[in-house]
Amino acid sequence: MVAGAVVAAGVLAACDAKSEAQPLILATTTSTQDSGLLDVLLPRFAAAHKVQVKVIAVGTGEALAMGARGDADVLVVHARAAEDEFMAKGNGSLRLDVMYNDFLLLGPATDPAKVKGLDPVAALKRIAESGSTFVSRGDRSGTHEKELDLWQAAEVTPAGKPWYLSAGQGMGETARIATEKRGYMLADRATWLTLKQGLELVPLGEGDKRLFNPYGVIVVNQRKLPKVRGEAATAFARWLVSAETQKLIGEFGVDRFGQRLFVPDARPGPAPAAPAAP
DSSP: HHHHHHHHHHHHHHHHHHHSSSSEEEEOHHHHHSHHHHHHHHHHHHHHHOOEEEEOOOHHHHHHHHHHHOOOEEEEOOHHHHHHHHHHHOOOOEEEEEEEEEEEEEEEEEEEEEEESHHHHHHHHHHHHHOOEEEOOOOOOOHHHHHHHHHHHHTTTOOTTEEEEEESSHHHHHHHHHHTTTEEEEEEHHHHHHHHGGOOOOOEEOOOOEEEEEEEEEEEEETSSSTTOHHHHHHHHHHHHHHHHHHHHHHHHHHHSSSSSSSEOOOSOOOOOOOOOO
């Protein structure tokens, strides 16, 4: 029996070691990946916690779906209503505010619909009235959800209209299509700053409170989805909102772009006001 217990203990130890060797699965938005922010943050987390992180960059809708299936351990997403629904269904054990930036309405410098300076709802109405091309991500990402909210506020149903193109792609490919079609699109500031050198698009609308873009981190609920690495995911979430990491987030991109790509937001209280246009 003692020998059997020793063998069993050895098997358990081997299983634990194998489990620890598995990477933490982070499902996150394309903006956090494409901006380069994760390239700065994740090596520091891995060094501090001896946990490697595997990133799957998708739209927020798909990231939340992965979490609900237990195919990801932790999520960094930006669609607050959908995040709240995810938590209400018991799919998450912890949600924390991490950072924010803002969305921009981008379009060709010629601005065929004459929307420059308009608030986002008025701008979308004018785009629809003029029949100017608008390129949507169409992928249930946080950016797409925000766009749909704005169309609803504008009392416009764009789906099926000849001027409305649904890319079904990430931000980079959507921006490429918008450049090619000389169309308008919605993009977050971090992605715009990172990709703008290769695009023929300029900001035509920004600074409105309706373009506020908050990001949160969610730990997938291990009690509901047992295969999730709950302890490591919680450690990651807590690390993201630590003072040291928040400082890194606030400094990211300033040396290259002269402004912050993301504003750290890990503090209690109501959401801050939308960032002013630079």
